[in-house]
Every structure is written in C-alpha cells, then in structure tokens.
Amino acid sequence: MKVGIIGLGYRMGYLARIFSLMVPGFTVVGYVDPAPAGLGYMKEHGIAAGRAHDSPDALLAAETLDLLMVGSPNAMHLDHIRAGLEHGVKVFAEKPVVTSQEDTFKLLELLRTHGTDSVMVGLVLRYASLYRDLTRMRDEGVLGDIVSIEASEHLAPYHGAFFMRDWRRYQHYSGGFMLEKCCHDIDLYQGLVGSRPVRVASFGGRRTFLPGNAPSAEGVNDMEVYHRKPSGWLSTDKVFDSDADIIDFQVAIVEFENGVALNFHTNINVPDEFRRFCVIGSKGMAEGDFVRNYFRVHDARTSQKLIDKSYETTELSAHYGADEQMAADIGKHLIDGAPLPVSVVDALAAGLTAIKMDEARASRAVLDLTDSWRRFDEALTGE
Structure with missing residues (x-):
C-alpha cells in the first residue's frame, strides 16, 4: 500500500x-x-x-x-x-x-x-473499546430510551499550554478549540443519540492562560510542565502571554431533534484530567471515563450494577488503544472493503455542531440549526 x-x-x-x-x-x-x-x-x-x-x-x-x-x-x-x-x-x-x-x-x-x-x-474515539461497549448497551436495550447526557473533555495544564504555544492557538488555522479538540466527543454523542442537534447554546472564554495567572517564578514560560508536549509549525515559547485567540474553557448545551439533551464541558487546566460521560436512559445509566479507563452500567429500577469494567492500554497508544484499532480497521476497509464505524459525513455533522457551539458562545444566543441542516443535506444530495 x-x-x-x-x-x-x-x-x-x-x-x-x-x-x-x-x-x-x-x-x-x-x-x-x-x-x-x-x-x-x-x-x-x-x-x-x-x-x-x-x-x-x-x-x-x-x-x-x-x-x-x-x-x-x-x-x-x-x-x-x-x-x-x-x-x-x-x-x-x-x-x-x-x-x-x-x-x-x-x-x-x-x-x-x-x-x-x-x-x-x-x-x-469511535474505535475505542469503551465506546463500543457503550453503543452495545444502547443497541441491546439496556439503557432504554436515552434521555440526557452529561459529558466532558478536560486536559492537564501541560496539554493546555501546548494549545497556547502551537499553531492551533489561532482560530483562523484551527477553527477554534471546541472544533479542534472536542469534535471527537461531539461525534461520539451524536452517534450515540442517532439524531442531529436542533438548538445549541454555549458560554466560555479564556480565564486561566492569562498573564496575571502566570506562576511568579522567573522564566515561567520555560518551565518543564508547560513544554512537556512539543509543538511544531508557528510554535512559540510563550504560554500565559502568548498571542492565542482560542478559549481555555467552554460549556455547551444541546437539544437534539429527538428530544435528548446534552450538557458538555471542556477546560484545559485540569490537573487530574478526565474525559468522561454519564448517559441516562429510561431503563438504565451508563458512565465511563476514557482517561481513567472504566465503564459502569446500573439498572434504573433495581439500582443493580450490571457492568463494572476497566480497560488495559499500552504506552504505544495515544488514545486509549483506539489508534491501533483505527489503523487496523481502515486497513481492512481499504483492502477488503470492510465497513467503518464513522463516516466523513458523520465527521462533518459533528464539526458543524462544534462550529455552531462557538457561534452561540460568541453571540450569546441560542441558535436554531434547522437551516444549517437543510443546507447540509442540499449540498450532499443536490436536492
């Protein structure tokens, strides 16, 4: 190949x-x-x-x-x-x-x-074992009808500093933090719900990576914690006083066409980072964390814990074992035509949701996405 x-x-x-x-x-x-x-x-x-x-x-x-x-x-x-x-x-x-x-x-x-x-x-993340187990619980009816979701992606300070130093700090290159980093997560929950967002609202900004919050030690921008993750093109040594125009925290709420509601939170200065979800359905609840590698399911009527599972990963994987699975599955797709769990249309739909979240944050308005999805379908089908 x-x-x-x-x-x-x-x-x-x-x-x-x-x-x-x-x-x-x-x-x-x-x-x-x-x-x-x-x-x-x-x-x-x-x-x-x-x-x-x-x-x-x-x-x-x-x-x-x-x-x-x-x-x-x-x-x-x-x-x-x-x-x-x-x-x-x-x-x-x-x-x-x-x-x-x-x-x-x-x-x-x-x-x-x-x-x-x-x-x-x-x-x-569509290839992660944790997400596959979550969708299996949905498909087997263990959760019943999904009602609401609470989810987050939180990054450690060294990773947040990377975004302040890398080319991704400029929205005109990255598209903004919610799109650049959290489109993974948005795609996961849109895929799980099986419906498109109809309304979004969002709030956030930059409150951590500012000059006034820099540690007092001389040479703060050279401290090891803020340069642990290397950056390439257009990189800068500055962290708290960089020329970044991206946010460092954001919350968003989403209402899907089928009535499901999502509450999503991201922050890039979380010392004990996590990337977790809680999916609450009419028959049960599923919660998990991609960073802390656990998955639990409870029955709504009996409160019985139906699943309590952890996952092993290797140092090779940057995404909880999912990188290897993605490469293997894409190889099979190219060689044998095997199906993939996510399509470019799914990715564009998740990206559009992230873009609208940022528009809602900037405008401080609740946005109706009906016209955007109409144009989305017209562009894809020509009808």
Whole structure:
C-alpha cells in the first residue's frame, strides 16, 4: 500500500508508525511539508518517509498512491482533500475535516461527485473499546430510551499550554478549540443519540492562560510542565502571554431533534484530567471515563450494577488503544472493503455542531440549526 502524506506533523508521524504496524505493506513513499515536525519521530522508529515534494500536486503527479493522508493545519484540509480526490486517490484526513460552515458545504458537494467512501476521517474515539461497549448497551436495550447526557473533555495544564504555544492557538488555522479538540466527543454523542442537534447554546472564554495567572517564578514560560508536549509549525515559547485567540474553557448545551439533551464541558487546566460521560436512559445509566479507563452500567429500577469494567492500554497508544484499532480497521476497509464505524459525513455533522457551539458562545444566543441542516443535506444530495 503506497501512501503519501500532506502535513507531516507530530500526529501524522505517529500515525505513520501505527499504520505501519497494523496494515500489511503500508509504505510512505512521499510527503509535502516545509517544516516536517514528525519526520524525526518516523526516523527514530525506523519508518521511511519517502521523497519530499514541493506541493500536493507535485506529490500526486510523481507518485502512484493508494492512500493520501492529510495532516496539514485544519484550515488547509479542504484544498488538500480536493487535490487527492481530483487525482482519483482515497483520502484519510485528520479531524476536524474543515473549519467553517461554508467549507463543510463545499466538501459535501465534492463528496456528491466523488462518493462518501472516498474520504476517511481520524475520529479515533469511535474505535475505542469503551465506546463500543457503550453503543452495545444502547443497541441491546439496556439503557432504554436515552434521555440526557452529561459529558466532558478536560486536559492537564501541560496539554493546555501546548494549545497556547502551537499553531492551533489561532482560530483562523484551527477553527477554534471546541472544533479542534472536542469534535471527537461531539461525534461520539451524536452517534450515540442517532439524531442531529436542533438548538445549541454555549458560554466560555479564556480565564486561566492569562498573564496575571502566570506562576511568579522567573522564566515561567520555560518551565518543564508547560513544554512537556512539543509543538511544531508557528510554535512559540510563550504560554500565559502568548498571542492565542482560542478559549481555555467552554460549556455547551444541546437539544437534539429527538428530544435528548446534552450538557458538555471542556477546560484545559485540569490537573487530574478526565474525559468522561454519564448517559441516562429510561431503563438504565451508563458512565465511563476514557482517561481513567472504566465503564459502569446500573439498572434504573433495581439500582443493580450490571457492568463494572476497566480497560488495559499500552504506552504505544495515544488514545486509549483506539489508534491501533483505527489503523487496523481502515486497513481492512481499504483492502477488503470492510465497513467503518464513522463516516466523513458523520465527521462533518459533528464539526458543524462544534462550529455552531462557538457561534452561540460568541453571540450569546441560542441558535436554531434547522437551516444549517437543510443546507447540509442540499449540498450532499443536490436536492
């Protein structure tokens, strides 16, 4: 399997290793990146990166590819995905797929021409054992009708500092923090509910990573805790006084078309981080935590604990064992046509919800998404 990479950052360098381990014959034959931060990681682990090319068109013209992997900054994804599709190559794109409502509709129009199977997306948590167990409880009727969900994604201070130092600190590149980081989680709960959001409201801003909150020690921006996670393109050493325009905390509430309600909270300065959910249904309750690796289910009528499970992960995985499963499943999909648990349309729907959450936060309004979904369907079907 011959693979090209556009945007060889740390994440894509890591994924090249994981795919090489999980997919027979996976070989990177070329890449495009003026500052390939992930190249050193690949060399360290014995993964060849192939030839460097000056542009996506040069890569696609010079190499015969089975897969194009897009890991460039989010705002560049649409152009790079389009280049792959127009050369007849299947594309794997990191999340989020695009950064605006209009680019969402543009990509849907492209998919109408090239087919929704032509693009795969790195919404890796759909492959996690914990999420698969949660959806099994739904499908087996253990939860009954889902009524409401409380969920969160909280990051440790070193990870929050990474966002203040990395290119992702600029909304015009990342699309904003809720989209960049939490589209995983939004996709999980939209997939679980099986319905689209009809109304959203949101509040948040930046209250932690500000100059007044910097530790008093001299050279705070060089302290180990705030530089544990390396950043690449457009990185800065500044943390509390960086020029970031992203938020560092946000809450959102969502009402779905089928009446289910979601309460979601993110914060990037949580010293004992967690990424948990509580799904409450008419017959039972399921709660779990991707970071702390547990899953519990209780019966609503008897309060009996039906499931109390923990999960083992390895140091290789950056997402609770899901990276390896995603690579293996995508390999089977490309080779044998095996189905995947998440589609590019799912990813675009989750992304649009995140975009609307940020619009609601900025406008301090409750937004009705009816017209956005109408345009979404029109772009995909042409009807």
